[in-house]
Amino acid sequence: MSTRDIAARGGNWGRLAALSVAALIAATGMARADEPIKVGQISALSGGSAKSGEGITRGLTIAIDEINAAGGVLGRKIELVRRDDESNPSKGQLAARELIDQEKVAALFGGIDSPVALAIVPIANQSKTPFFSVWAAATPITRNGANPNFVFRVSAVDALVDKALTNYATKTFNAKKLGLMLVNNPWGESNEKGLTAAAKDKGIGLAGVEKFEESDVDMVAQLTRLKSAGADAIILVANAAPGAQVMKSLQRTGWNVPVVSHWGISGGRFPELAGPGAQKVEFVQTYSFFGKQNPVGEKVLAELKAKYPDIKGPADVVPPVGVADAYDAMHLVALAIAKAGSTDGDKVRQALENLDRYQGLIKTYDHPFSASNHDALSENDYIMVHFVGAQIQPVTN
Amino acid sequence: MLIALALVSGFGLGSMYGLLALGFYVTYSVSGTVNFAQGSSMMLGAVLCYSFAITFGLNPILSIVLALALCGVWGAAVERVAVRPFASRGSNGWLMATVAVGIILENVTLFLFGKEPRNYPSVLADNPVEIAGIPVLPLQLVIPAAGLVIALALHLVARRTRIGKALLAVMQNPDAARLMGIDVARAITASYAVSTIFAGIAGILIAPLFNVSSDMGTLFGIKAFAVAIVGGITSAWGVVLAGLCYGLLEAMITAFLGSTYTQILTFALVIVALALLPNGLLGNAGTKKV
Numbered sequence: 142m143s144t145r146d147i148a149a150r151g152g153n154w155g156r157l158a159a160l161s162v163a164a165l166i167a168a169t170g171m172a173r174a175d176e177p178i179k180v181g182q183i184s185a186l187s188g189g190s191a192k193s194g195e196g197i198t199r200g201l202t203i204a205i206d207e208i209n210a211a212g213g214v215l216g217r218k219i220e221l222v223r224r225d226d227e228s229n230p231s232k233g234q235l236a237a238r239e240l241i242d243q244e245k246v247a248a249l250f251g252g253i254d255s256p257v258a259l260a261i262v263p264i265a266n267q268s269k270t271p272f273f274s275v276w277a278a279a280t281p282i283t284r285n286g287a288n289p290n291f292v293f294r295v296s297a298v299d300a301l302v303d304k305a306l307t308n309y310a311t312k313t314f315n316a317k318k319l320g321l322m323l324v325n326n327p328w329g330e331s332n333e334k335g336l337t338a339a340a341k342d343k344g345i346g347l348a349g350v351e352k353f354e355e356s357d358v359d360m361v362a363q364l365t366r367l368k369s370a371g372a373d374a375i376i377l378v379a380n381a382a383p384g385a386q387v388m389k390s391l392q393r394t395g396w397n398v399p400v401v402s403h404w405g406i407s408g409g410r411f412p413e414l415a416g417p418g419a420q421k422v423e424f425v426q427t428y429s430f431f432g433k434q435n436p437v438g439e440k441v442l443a444e445l446k447a448k449y450p451d452i453k454g455p456a457d458v459v460p461p462v463g464v465a466d467a468y469d470a471m472h473l474v475a476l477a478i479a480k481a482g483s484t485d486g487d488k489v490r491q492a493l494e495n496l497d498r499y500q501g502l503i504k505t506y507d508h509p510f511s512a513s514n515h516d517a518l519s520e521n522d523y524i525m526v527h528f529v530g531a532q533i534q535p536v537t538n
Numbered sequence: 539m540l541i542a543l544a545l546v547s548g549f550g551l552g553s554m555y556g557l558l559a560l561g562f563y564v565t566y567s568v569s570g571t572v573n574f575a576q577g578s579s580m581m582l583g584a585v586l587c588y589s590f591a592i593t594f595g596l597n598p599i600l601s602i603v604l605a606l607a608l609c610g611v612w613g614a615a616v617e618r619v620a621v622r623p624f625a626s627r628g629s630n631g632w633l634m635a636t637v638a639v640g641i642i643l644e645n646v647t648l649f650l651f652g653k654e655p656r657n658y659p660s661v662l663a664d665n666p667v668e669i670a671g672i673p674v675l676p677l678q679l680v681i682p683a684a685g686l687v688i689a690l691a692l693h694l695v696a697r698r699t700r701i702g703k704a705l706l707a708v709m710q711n712p713d714a715a716r717l718m719g720i721d722v723a724r725a726i727t728a729s730y731a732v733s734t735i736f737a738g739i740a741g742i743l744i745a746p747l748f749n750v751s752s753d754m755g756t757l758f759g760i761k762a763f764a765v766a767i768v769g770g771i772t773s774a775w776g777v778v779l780a781g782l783c784y785g786l787l788e789a790m791i792t793a794f795l796g797s798t799y800t801q802i803l804t805f806a807l808v809i810v811a812l813a814l815l816p817n818g819l820l821g822n823a824g825t826k827k828v
Contacts, residue, residue: 187653189751325798354797356757358748361543362793369539382655382749389747393666394543395673414657414749416664 177220178213178484180205180474181240183233183261184252184276185408186225189382193253193408196463197275198223201250203444203464204471214475215482222246226257228380233257237264247484248273248474250467253380253408255279255328265291269486271493273474275466278302278403279331283515291490293515295470295503296462297404299328301520302425303335306401307343309423309525310374314399318348320372322363322387324379324405325352332378332403348372355383360390368396377402377422381409388418399423407460412528423527427518428465428503429535430455437502441468456532469501473509473517542672544793545786550678550747552785553685554740558762559769559777560689561733566771567709568729571621571632573613575640576737577759581752582643583609583738584745585651588658606738612643613734617727640759647752655754660746681743688739689778705729764808770818780819784808 182201184194201221209218222244224236233254240246241264249265251258251274258277265272266287274282274294283294310316321336323329333350340347348370351363364387367375375391377384377400384406391400402424412419430442445452445464458464476499478484481492499506509517525536558576566572573579583605590601620639624631662680666673696702707715708725716722741755748754761784769780787807792800812818 187648189655191654352796352798357797359547359789359792361547362540363796365540365543385657385749393673393675395666395668410654410656414655416657416659 175217177218178215178478179220179222179240179244179246180248180250180471181237181244181246182221182223182250182252183226183236183240183257184223184250185228185254185257186223188228190228190253190380190405190408192381192410192460193276193463194223194225196408196458196460197250197252197467199445199449200275200464200467201471203441203448204468204475206444206448208472208475214478215484219471219475226252226254228254228257230254230257230260234260234264237261241265241268241270246270247478247486247489250275250470251277251282253277253405253463255282255331256326258282259327262287262292269490271474271477271486271489273470275470276408276463277328279328280335281327281331289487289490290515291486293470293473293493293510293517295466295473295509295517297425297427297518297523298516299331299403300335300338302403302523303332304339304342305425305520305523306376306403307336307339307345310376310399310401311343311345313423314374314401316345316374316399318346318371318373320348320364320367320370320375320398321350322360322367322375322377322379323350323352324383325354328405329378336376336378353379353383353387355380357383358386360387361394364391364394364396368394368398372398374398375400377424378405379403380405381407381411382414384422385411385414385416385419388415388422392416392418404460404462407462407533410531412531419528421527423525423536425523426460426462426526426533427522427524428461429524429526429533430458430461430465431535435502437500441465441502456534459531459533461533465502469499469503469506469517472501473499473506539672540793541790542670544789546672546674546678548786548789549782550681550785551744551788552782553682553778554744554781555758555762555765555784556769556778556781557685557688557736557740558758559766559781560692560774561736562763562766563769563771563774563777564692564729564736565726565733566766568705569621569625569726571625572636572763572766572771573616573621573730573733574633574636574759574763575616575620575643576733576762577755577757578640578643579609579612579616579734579737579755580741580758581647581755582612582734583741584658584750584754585647585741585752586738587742588656588745588750589651592656592658602742605742606735609734609738610731613731614727616734617730621730622723622726644752644756651750651752653752655749655751658745658750663746675747677743677746684739684743685778685781688736689774692774701728761804764805768808768811768815768818773818776819 184197186194205219226233248271253276255277258274262285272292278297278299280300283292349367353360400422402422404425477489477492481488494510526533527536561576562572586605587601590596591598620635621632662677663675666675704720712722765781765784766777769777788804791803
């Protein structure tokens, strides 16, 4: 056969090939429009705070189910991708890069560990990916000095929590000299600043600031020093495992002193690990599923019961913080993406800063974020709770 | 008061370091090899006892016995799988192999036992008693007592029973022992089983104080090895003494300087101790006859 014939045949094949490629591109192009919007969760899914990660997942999942049932956002469904940071900042950073670069998530949700969240903040800002803290409370997470700032928070802020804890200790226990028991990491430091400032504002003294490592088992020395310095109330800032060891050490010293705590202890099996001493700790939460709920609360509780067989009532939603914060955060993100009309990080950020009204679980959010404020909750949204058995219930005064 | 509390907790932890280090001593003396999975073996004892007593609800004494028996089996398995293939060929590969086996055990436990630390309730760790004005948990008295009893028992068994004397013979001269009809291979396996049983006992004793988790043994094992070296790995009483000293030192540093500096200072002091006494507190320089 002559070259002319081959060229002619090549031409036909060439046209067929071009048509196939065009069809493929069109097909994948259409598939891209139907592709789900991915959002990422980076939190502690293992270790002493595993329960916190589980709570956040549940809150996000319930919200995502609601959004998808209503047709999704921009016609696309939302899909949750999770990574375990093992409470380790380096692993959190690796997970953040993977989710942003490979999974191309539209937004990231963080976990309980402030050190991990702080490590992810620069990555989020650099890659222009909105990053929501739904538990980690360290003040510098949202107040990080970046402009534009892609980090938002639906959760407590240490600076405000510390004021609330100090007020509670003085009001309820008539404390005049606080003893601080803080975990030795960036979260502990954030609270050291906050508590020192809050105590100064209130005009009460600090008996001492004692630190301990996350993996310590014996805090008797630190507690003994606080006792000798005349502390009449202890403010505890720690996660469940070291917090439990503090309570065990406290029991060993035989010192009967009120303990007011930040919420780290609610992220794990605190009552089991700490023993009977766990019941006397009073700590802060942003939400409780007990008592009269607003309509959103009733709806969420019903959905939780339907989806998770181990939840039979408000007492089984442990911990409520992760669930509630994550639920509202997911809805806010969905609203922002819809308002921005795209998943582009910068547009979503601007949409978040200009959100109007959202009737949420924790409260009704009225313009929750602005260019200068990326924290949706204030100290009016905090409640004090305690453990009754393994359940978290509000303190009834 | 601070010193007294530090002494109590230091003695307790120190005797456990000593117990783990005794395990190192036993295997090193009999075979010239060391089980770097000792820390993980301690965790195994605690995890098994927790599983039997709490998860399956068996009788506590039975749980302890079963857990220790399985620790012994584990030790024998480590020797067979990670040590004998290398030591019998004159290789030092058992160094890495035992480390690897320890890591594997920890991760298998992570999968099976779960990711969260659990509490081991014990009636000995519930209410402190007052002794000379110091609140002390009964468990904190039982621990050093148990450590001492086990060290004494090892001493007596080694010198008074046939099995003990056979082990001593292997320690002194494996070839002569073999000629006298002692099964050296079995002696080495037995020494590994004994060392992991010691580790298991330590794990079960401290479980109510610490929490039971898959990584509870790692740092313990490292410290116990340091203790074994500082004590002179060829001397049983040396390692026990070193363990107590290390525990007390750790407790004192934590009491006065806070726990941030504890690891830095204790390990720095280990280095200083070895610089001053290269063969350990009570060890002898090994002599090579040419």
